[in-house]
Amino acid sequence: MTPQRKDAARNWEHIVGVARELVDEGTPLQLNDVARRAGLGVGTVYRHFPTTEALLETVATPCLEALAGQGEQGLSHDDAWEAFAGFLTKVVEGQVTDAALVKVAAAQQDVLPRTTELKKQILATGSQLLARARDAGAVRNDLDDADIVPLMCGIAYATYVHSSGPDDRLPTARRYLETLLRGLRA
Amino acid sequence: MTPQRKDAARNWEHIVGVARELVDEGTPLQLNDVARRAGLGVGTVYRHFPTTEALLETVATPCLEALAGQGEQGLSHDDAWEAFAGFLTKVVEGQVTDAALVKVAAAQQDVLPRTTELKKQILATGSQLLARARDAGAVRNDLDDADIVPLMCGIAYATYVHSSGPDDRLPTARRYLETLLRGLRA
Amino acid sequence: MTPQRKDAARNWEHIVGVARELVDEGTPLQLNDVARRAGLGVGTVYRHFPTTEALLETVATPCLEALAGQGEQGLSHDDAWEAFAGFLTKVVEGQVTDAALVKVAAAQQDVLPRTTELKKQILATGSQLLARARDAGAVRNDLDDADIVPLMCGIAYATYVHSSGPDDRLPTARRYLETLLRGLRA
Amino acid sequence: MTPQRKDAARNWEHIVGVARELVDEGTPLQLNDVARRAGLGVGTVYRHFPTTEALLETVATPCLEALAGQGEQGLSHDDAWEAFAGFLTKVVEGQVTDAALVKVAAAQQDVLPRTTELKKQILATGSQLLARARDAGAVRNDLDDADIVPLMCGIAYATYVHSSGPDDRLPTARRYLETLLRGLRA
DNA sequence: GATGAATGAGACTTCATTCAT
DNA sequence: GATGAATGAAGTCTCATTCAT
Numbered sequence: 001m002t003p004q005r006k007d008a009a010r011n012w013e014h015i016v017g018v019a020r021e022l023v024d025e026g027t028p029l030q031l032n033d034v035a036r037r038a039g040l041g042v043g044t045v046y047r048h049f050p051t052t053e054a055l056l057e058t059v060a061t062p063c064l065e066a067l068a069g070q071g072e073q074g075l076s077h078d079d080a081w082e083a084f085a086g087f088l089t090k091v092v093e094g095q096v097t098d099a100a101l102v103k104v105a106a107a108q109q110d111v112l113p114r115t116t117e118l119k120k121q122i123l124a125t126g127s128q129l130l131a132r133a134r135d136a137g138a139v140r141n142d143l144d145d146a147d148i149v150p151l152m153c154g155i156a157y158a159t160y161v162h163s164s165g166p167d168d169r170l171p172t173a174r175r176y177l178e179t180l181l182r183g184l185r186a
Numbered sequence: 187m188t189p190q191r192k193d194a195a196r197n198w199e200h201i202v203g204v205a206r207e208l209v210d211e212g213t214p215l216q217l218n219d220v221a222r223r224a225g226l227g228v229g230t231v232y233r234h235f236p237t238t239e240a241l242l243e244t245v246a247t248p249c250l251e252a253l254a255g256q257g258e259q260g261l262s263h264d265d266a267w268e269a270f271a272g273f274l275t276k277v278v279e280g281q282v283t284d285a286a287l288v289k290v291a292a293a294q295q296d297v298l299p300r301t302t303e304l305k306k307q308i309l310a311t312g313s314q315l316l317a318r319a320r321d322a323g324a325v326r327n328d329l330d331d332a333d334i335v336p337l338m339c340g341i342a343y344a345t346y347v348h349s350s351g352p353d354d355r356l357p358t359a360r361r362y363l364e365t366l367l368r369g370l371r372a
Numbered sequence: 373m374t375p376q377r378k379d380a381a382r383n384w385e386h387i388v389g390v391a392r393e394l395v396d397e398g399t400p401l402q403l404n405d406v407a408r409r410a411g412l413g414v415g416t417v418y419r420h421f422p423t424t425e426a427l428l429e430t431v432a433t434p435c436l437e438a439l440a441g442q443g444e445q446g447l448s449h450d451d452a453w454e455a456f457a458g459f460l461t462k463v464v465e466g467q468v469t470d471a472a473l474v475k476v477a478a479a480q481q482d483v484l485p486r487t488t489e490l491k492k493q494i495l496a497t498g499s500q501l502l503a504r505a506r507d508a509g510a511v512r513n514d515l516d517d518a519d520i521v522p523l524m525c526g527i528a529y530a531t532y533v534h535s536s537g538p539d540d541r542l543p544t545a546r547r548y549l550e551t552l553l554r555g556l557r558a
Numbered sequence: 559m560t561p562q563r564k565d566a567a568r569n570w571e572h573i574v575g576v577a578r579e580l581v582d583e584g585t586p587l588q589l590n591d592v593a594r595r596a597g598l599g600v601g602t603v604y605r606h607f608p609t610t611e612a613l614l615e616t617v618a619t620p621c622l623e624a625l626a627g628q629g630e631q632g633l634s635h636d637d638a639w640e641a642f643a644g645f646l647t648k649v650v651e652g653q654v655t656d657a658a659l660v661k662v663a664a665a666q667q668d669v670l671p672r673t674t675e676l677k678k679q680i681l682a683t684g685s686q687l688l689a690r691a692r693d694a695g696a697v698r699n700d701l702d703d704a705d706i707v708p709l710m711c712g713i714a715y716a717t718y719v720h721s722s723g724p725d726d727r728l729p730t731a732r733r734y735l736e737t738l739l740r741g742l743r744a
Numbered sequence: 745g746a747t748g749a750a751t752g753a754g755a756c757t758t759c760a761t762t763c764a765t
Numbered sequence: 766g767a768t769g770a771a772t773g774a775a776g777t778c779t780c781a782t783t784c785a786t
Contacts, residue, residue: 008745032780041747046782106347142361147348151362154344161292162336175328176337183369191765194770218755227772232757234770380766404759413768418761478719514733519720523734526716533664534708547700548709555741563786566749590776599751604778606749 012048014038019059023100029056053107057115060100064118067094071125081138084129085181088152089174091122095156096173102160106153123149140186155180198234200224205245209286210352215242239293243301246286250304253280257311267324270315271367274338275360277308281342282359288342291335309335326372341366384420386410391431395472401428425479429487432472436490439466443497453510456501457553460524461546463494467528468545474532478525495521512558527552570606572596577617581658587614611665615673618658622676625652629683639696642687643739646710647732649680653714654731660714663707681707698744713738 018038022029029052035042049055070090077083095101110116127145134141159173204224208215215238221231235241256276263269281287296302312334319325345359390410394401401424407414421427442462449455467473482488498520505511531545576596580587587610593603607613628648635641653659668674684706691697717731 011746030780031782035748042782043748043784044746047745052781140365143365147362150344150348153347154340154342154362156340157343158336158340161339162333176333176340179326179329179369180366181369183365183367191768191770193764197770216755217757221773228757229759229773230771383767402759403761407769414761415763415769416767419766424760512737515737519734522716522720525719526712526714526734528712529715530708530712533711534705548705548712551698551701551741552738553741555737555739563747563749565785569749588776589778600778601752601780602750 011040011044015045015048016058019055023059051111053111056100057104057110057112060104061114063094063098063101067091068118068121071122074129080132080136084133087129089177091152092155092173092177095152096159096169102156105149137186139184143184197226197230201231201234202244205241209245237297239297242286243290243296243298246290247300249280249284249287253277254304254307257308260315266318266322270319273315275363277338278341278359278363281338282345282355288339292339323372325370329370383412383416387417387420388430391427395431423483425483428472429476429482429484432476433486435466435470435473439463440490440493443494446501452504452508456505459501461549463524464527464545464549468531468541474528477521509558511556515556569598569602573603573606574616577613581617609669611669614658615662615668615670618662619672621652621656621659625649626676626679629680632687638690638694642691645687647735649710650713650731650735653710654717654727660711664711695744697742701742
């Protein structure tokens with residue numbers, strides 16, 4: 001994925017870094033814009049990332065990887081409910097902290113195979129955690145695998161609608177999630 | 187609100203109708219686009235609706251009015267919890283049925299006084315229903331007035347993320363809301 | 373020129389009054405704008421004044437008439453130079469006081485016969501005053517009739533370029549004219 | 559100022575050339591219009607000149623530079639009055655020859671730093687020449703630095719009002735300036 | 745590979761004028 | 766006569782993408 005030549009690799013990093021900043025600022029990603037801020041030619045940015053989505057997904061990748069990792073850890077947790085709830089908390093925290101994540105999560109289609117892979121992996125982990133919790137009688141039966149991601153996106157969205165700024169988002173998101181989890185509990 | 191002259195009124199209706207279609211299609215509202223589809227001059231559309239928001243809010247108005255009405259009815263309901271839950275159900279059903287509603291609900295600023303008025307009214311009703319349910323000991327204490335709208339938007343959003351088409355939205359939304367309501371219950 | 377029906381006459385007056393205000397504000401004359409401010413339909417304004425120029429000239433007419441009158445008076449002045457200089461002073465004062473006047477004066481073509489008539493009359497008076505002053509040996513020979521209006525417009529323009537606001541215009545215009553007059557003196 | 563790449567430089571020149579023509583024709587500068595006439599995309603023109611003013615000032619730059627140069631020469635002239643008068647003559651000749659110059663001169667705000675610089679320089683030269691002439695007792699005391707530009711613009715404007723075509727402008731402008739200069743003489 | 749100039753479709757908006765009511 | 770809704774050409778400007786250098 002990462003190109004070979006050293007300068008190309010440096011550019012790649014730089015572009016992703018600039019894109020990260022833009023996403024954090026809430027500025028809509030525009031490849032021209034990224035190029036200007038990175039002090040690079042548009043062509044260079046296009047070579048590395050043919051579309052906005054590709055760049056966005058790349059920006060989101062580390063977060064997705066972190067979530068995937070945390071899911072793995074959760075699987076070794078004794079308490080099935082705690083594992084499940086803890087995982088969802090991480091997911092929601094990620095989303096309200098990182099605007100890139102929400103967009104990538106809500107997108108129906110991915111452009112990078114890596115993104116698809118990670119999303120699948122996270123979903124699989126979520127499903128396992130849900131299954132375990134359900135088997136342990138901790139979660140109600142009417143919740144499906146396919147509901148996890150939408151619900152997390154919903155919580156994140158609710159948080160964005162509620163929040164005036166980026167500061168009060170974390171507590172709000174946690175509060176909303178707690179409520180939802182209480183509703184999920186068997 | 188509706189203009190006086192017959193032809194103008196016809197155009198007004200027509201524009202709103204076309205906009206309704208576009209919203210339902212998921213096409214982003216564009217005044218030029220509306221004009222083309224309506225077979226009218228751009229200027230005509232601009233005369234009636236100076237901004238996209240004005241048109242969008244107008245499109246959403248009937249739904250908002252319906253919700254406001256249903257809220258009123260809820261206030262005369264005996265069971266405080268049922269009244270509260272029923273109202274939220276109506277709100278969520280409205281949102282997943284009507285894309286305009288989500289956008290208008292999530293917007294921080296309105297452009298039409300009528301919209302502001304209706305939103306206030308609905309919020310007030312929601313607050314009253316929440317207070318009644320809380321007083322009756324049916325709802326947990328940590329839910330605030332300011333959380334109602336965001337949570338409803340969140341449910342709607344979750345539904346959109348989940349749904350492949352517009353048909354399975356209603357049951358999904360109801361299921362999600364039920365879960366949330368269970369979590370809100372004291 | 374003024375219409376017959378009483379209400380029409382009232383409208384006519386009102387339109388001209390509103391236009392006067394707009395000109396004084398420095399707002400560019402727009403017939404739609406005039407109509408809105410006057411609380412009349414655009415059609416009504418168009419009926420009275422088919423073009424912006426027609427309205428502008430109408431607005432300028434009283435000033436033109438005043439100048440024409442003052443020119444007449446000047447002709448009966450004993451001192452030929454004083455008469456000439458005094459007349460030019462009035463003209464320049466008019467122009468820097470009234471934006472409509474500059475535009476009408478600088479225009480190559482008039483749309484109202486009345487305007488043409490008044491401009492001719494003023495020009496004729498100016499020519500006579502110039503001739504008298506020249507015959508009296510008070511003015512240099514190289515100044516032509518056709519130079520009077522342009523020079524007055526030039527003085528007015530210089531004043532506009534110089535001036536920061538409308539308040540310091542009169543003294544500036546007078547100063548500039550004095551200089552020019554000194555240069556015209558034989 | 560001129561871009562690096564050869565094709566870009568060619569376009570830049572071409573655009574300025576086309577703009578020059580339009581200005582000379584008396585056609586109001588419009589970026590779209592320029593693009594069409596130049597056979598270039600609108601975007602190209604906008605890239606080079608983000609606003610009409612930027613293009614206009616660029617078109618006027620060579621003239622401004624010429625004036626600045628001539629002012630320098632004037633400073634080394636023995637006769638203070640001749641130097642002053644000669645400079646003003648050049649300025650006025652420039653203005654009536656080049657419509658861009660009048661607009662740029664009369665504008666309160668510049669958009670290109672180069673324009674501001676040149677205008678300052680020319681003004682400074684004018685001020686010095688005026689001071690020298692005044693010290694030499696050749697010019698009346700009531701003329702201020704800040705009057706030079708407005709008066710030159712006024713002369714140019716008077717010339718435009720007078721002239722039927724672009725051909726008789728130069729002699730007219732000279733005649734008007736002579737008259738004014740006579741009035742400025744101590 | 746890198747650059748960034750060029751492109752031009754297309755979105756947005758204004759306004760002079762007409763004409764049905 | 767009066768009204769003001771309708772028109773749509775024309776101007777402004779942006780931005781994703783391509784391609785010559």
